[in-house]
Amino acid sequence: MTAIDLITKEDLKQLENKLLNAIEAIRHPAGGGQSKQWLKSQEVRKLLNISPGALQNLRINGTLRYTKIGGILYYKLEDINKLLEGGLQ
Template structure:
């Protein structure tokens, strides 16, 4: 295995890159980064602050469209936001 020499300039470059990556992640939390397209049931329950039974009722009565893939239920983020906006009105 060949040894690789790391210089002070390499470390400075790494530090700058790392800081810019951290800044990008933190700014994404302020709403600039697009949220995930599909959410799982537990994420929807946490987002809407509802019980598992309420989530099931929303599915059964057609209020919240969903997709089931391999036994896991997924919800589109935009559909959830429509419900969220509807509750506020």
């Protein structure tokens, strides 16, 4: 005879937490991992400490390049660093 293992809701909750933690570790590696290459508008505004309107002005006048994918604007971290160092050309 073989033993029957019952899976409880608590077991499933623990599995869910482990999976979510593993996914988060892949998305945001800790210590020495690669930083993100592309940032969303909210992340850029927080990094530069600017308003949504100021970010829009940077886009409109061509100071900061962006890519739009499915309605979401993405900015290269490299371009933001160049802007902080003295401007994009």
